Amino acid sequence: MTEQTRTAPPATAHEAPRIVTRTGLGKFFADTGAVFTREILLVLRDPFTLIFSLLQPLIFLGLFGPLLTGTFGGGFGGGSGSVSTADTLQWFVPGVIVMISLFGTSMSGSNLLYEIMTGSYERVLATPLDRSAILVGRALKEFAPLLVQGLIIALVCIPFGFTFHVLPALLGLALLGVFGIGVGALSHSLAQASKNREWLFWGVQQSLLFPLLILSGMMLPLEAGPSWMQAAAKFNPLTYMVDAERALFAGTVADPAVLWGAIAACVTCVVGVAVGIRSTRRAV
Structure with missing residues (x-):
């Protein structure tokens, strides 16, 4: 009997390496994480920008707060009695x-505008990164600085009598982060629409910023304003955000204002990200 032998198939001289590529949602999440990491590292390498952005709110607290105490002696929101x-x-810290x-979020598009004007954004668009992930990663970067800044402001005010309810306040900051993602995405869309016209970006941003701020009751109680201003405030999503933050920082989670604030934050986030993704995909 002859012994049967088995021969292995001849090996190829040059075997091509197997390249694993992500597709679909896997690629989107991976690209989003890469963009977010890049953007947040820029903030960590220059923390003075984050610290400097706290000066204006601290000035408002130090100078505007005492004026409110002396002016509205009858109470806020229709209350009665003296105000300490x-x-x-x-009332004012939220x-x-x-x-x-x-x-912070409405001005975040200025960084993108600078990249567009210098040509570095075109190189980002030329990479294999998913264009939707580029927008989402940039928008998510707005959440972390908001959380840090909000905590610092609240902690600074504790020695002066501010009561900090930890869990409701953290929920309020998370809600504010969702809102900030939407506003940041809209700011990026405005920057892409402005391109080399820097004046257009700042003109539109400033024209929208201050009416939204005043009509939200952020600085002064809307109850002291005329009826037309109170009616216009109902169409301002920022009004519901301010009311929700005041309720949460007061420790009241079950307040209906929190639900309306959550709706306003989610709608702003969805609309902003949708508009931002569309503008990023159409960018040349």
Whole structure:
């Protein structure tokens, strides 16, 4: 009997390496994480920008707060009796934290505008990154600075009588982060529409920023304003955000204002991200 032998198939001289590529949602999440990491590292390498952005809110608290205490001696929101510094802070601090969110996220498109003007954004678009992930990663970056800044403002005010309810306040900051993602995405869309016309970006941003701020009751109680202003405030999503933050920072989670604030935050986030993704995909 002859012994049967088995021969292996001849190996190829040059075997091509197997390349694993992500597709679909896997690629989207991976690209979003890469963009977010890049953007947040820029903030960590230059923390003075984050610290400097806290100066304006602290000035508002130090100078505007005492004026509110002396001016509205009859109470806020239709209340009665004298108003102490602690009462003023409990009412004013959430509005200042929302102001930080509005200022920071609405101006975030200026960084993108600078990249567009210098040509670096074109190189980003030429990479294999998913264009939707580019927008989402940039928008998510707005959440982390908001959380840090809000906590710092609240902690600074505690020695002056501000009561900090930890869990409701963290929920309020998370809600504000969702809102900030939407506003940041809209700011990026405005930057892409402006392109090399920097004046257009700042003109539109400033024209929208201050009416939204005043009509939200962030700085002064809307109850003291005329009826037309109170009616216009109902169409301002920032109004519901301010009311929700005041309820949460007061420790009241079951307040109906929290639900309306959550709706306003989610709608702003969905609309902003949808508009931002569309503008990013159409960018040349």
